[in-house]
Amino acid sequence: MNELLLQTIVDKLNKVDEGIRQINSTAPQTPDYTEQLKGVGTSLEQIKTDVAGIPERMKFPSAAVYALSQHLEVNNDLLKRPPIQEIKHHHHLHAGVIVSACLFMLLVLGGVWLFNTRSMLQDYKAGDIKYRYVLLQAGKPLRPFLSKTDSLYHINPQAFRDSVIKWEDERERIAAMLREAREKEEEAGQLRNRAGKIR
Numbered sequence: 001m002n003e004l005l006l007q008t009i010v011d012k013l014n015k016v017d018e019g020i021r022q023i024n025s026t027a028p029q030t031p032d033y034t035e036q037l038k039g040v041g042t043s044l045e046q047i048k049t050d051v052a053g054i055p056e057r058m059k060f061p062s063a064a065v066y067a068l069s070q071h072l073e074v075n076n077d078l079l080k081r082p083p084i085q086e087i088k089h090h091h092h093l094h095a096g097v098i099v100s101a102c103l104f105m106l107l108v109l110g111g112v113w114l115f116n117t118r119s120m121l122q123d124y125k126a127g128d129i130k131y132r133y134v135l136l137q138a139g140k141p142l143r144p145f146l147s148k149t150d151s152l153y154h155i156n157p158q159a160f161r162d163s164v165i166k167w168e169d170e171r172e173r174i175a176a177m178l179r180e181a182r183e184k185e186e187e188a189g190q191l192r193n194r195a196g197k198i199r
Contacts, residue, residue: 153160
């Protein structure tokens with residue numbers, strides 16, 4: 001029985017083969033599109049992967065928007081506060097300028113000192129000439145006084161100088177007191193005149 005079954009299956013297959021041959025021989029030859037179909041298949045696979053990635057690319061970028069909003073808040077906060085302006089002045093003096101200024105000051109001080117020294121020397125010379133003139137032109141009663149004055153000066157110049165300064169201060173004090181007394185007398189006279197007018 002197996003053999004019979006096997007024989008019928010083989011016969012049927014042979015008939016199917018023969019039918020396929022006849023169909024192939026009668027049908028016109030169709031061109032081979034297998035390469036083009038493979039290209040279309042690969043294109044379809046590429047499109048399928050691209051379409052699968054579209055939802056990921058079209059997803060809303062919430063992390064980037066959050067970072068942007070944080071930066072905007074910081075910028076708004078900075079813009080609300082007025083900027084603090086610190087002005088720093090930097091003055092740079094070179095050593096040459098400082099040395100020149102010091103030398104100029106020394107020159108000015110030296111000039112002032114020379115001027116004062118010259119003025120004092122001229123005063124001493126003038127005093128010497130005046131004294132010599134008085135000594136030569138003075139009469140007999142004045143010459144012993146001048147000789148005595150010279151002797152006192154030569155004995156102790158510092159004490160002589162101190163006594164002359166003290167004498168000048170005393171005369172100045174007396175003159176100030178006389179001036180003040182005269183002013184008070186004038187003020188008293190004005191008060192008497194006013195009092196006389198009131199009566």
